Amino acid sequence: MYAQGGTTKGKVAKTPNETLKGQGVAVEGDTLTIKGAPVRLMGIDAPDVGQKCRNRYGHELDCFRIATAVLASLIKDQEVTCTIAERDRNGQQLGECRVLGVDLGAAMVARGWAFAYRSLSPAYTSSEAFAQSRRLGLWAGQVEKPWQWRSRQQREQAR
Numbered sequence: 001m002y003a004q005g006g007t008t009k010g011k012v013a014k015t016p017n018e019t020l021k022g023q024g025v026a027v028e029g030d031t032l033t034i035k036g037a038p039v040r041l042m043g044i045d046a047p048d049v050g051q052k053c054r055n056r057y058g059h060e061l062d063c064f065r066i067a068t069a070v071l072a073s074l075i076k077d078q079e080v081t082c083t084i085a086e087r088d089r090n091g092q093q094l095g096e097c098r099v100l101g102v103d104l105g106a107a108m109v110a111r112g113w114a115f116a117y118r119s120l121s122p123a124y125t126s127s128e129a130f131a132q133s134r135r136l137g138l139w140a141g142q143v144e145k146p147w148q149w150r151s152r153q154q155r156e157q158a159r
Helices: 063-075 104-110 125-133 146-158
Strands: 019-028 031-034 037-041 079-087 093-099
Touching: 019 037, 019 063, 019 093, 031 079, 037 104, 063 104, 093 104, 104 125
Parallel strands: 037 093
Antiparallel strands: 019 031, 019 079, 031 037, 079 093
16 A cells, blocks of 8 residues: 655655655645655645635635645744655545644644544544634634535536
8 A cells, every 4th residue: 555665756655654854845734745745634624726715704715825824834944744644545645744843733723724634533623623612714704624615616517
């Protein structure tokens, strides 16, 4: 199931629990790259490209762009350490990533810019409850959960 070597895009973890370290770059609210290798943050789901949301005043926002910017601000110019847990159905590496000891998945969910992906892991449900109770980030207004948005997009494209 795991690759036995590198790819042209960067280092690929060979086995579960392999650690990748280096400068991280946010590419989505739930995905970053380290030395060109994409790593999806395990247990969270952030808005997708093109996904909009509304703030508490009803104004439309590009929630994908904002979530990506929040992850970028958490990474800053610090070294990111990712422990790869597995691969998703598309072959992308899934892992827990930290900056200065801070779990980036937990931080994104606690700030309200990603949702706990309960079907993959219950790890971030308390972080999500925290953000929801304080109406932080996406919880401040109206947003369709990313998996629901993707499903709706697929149905609309099938028409």
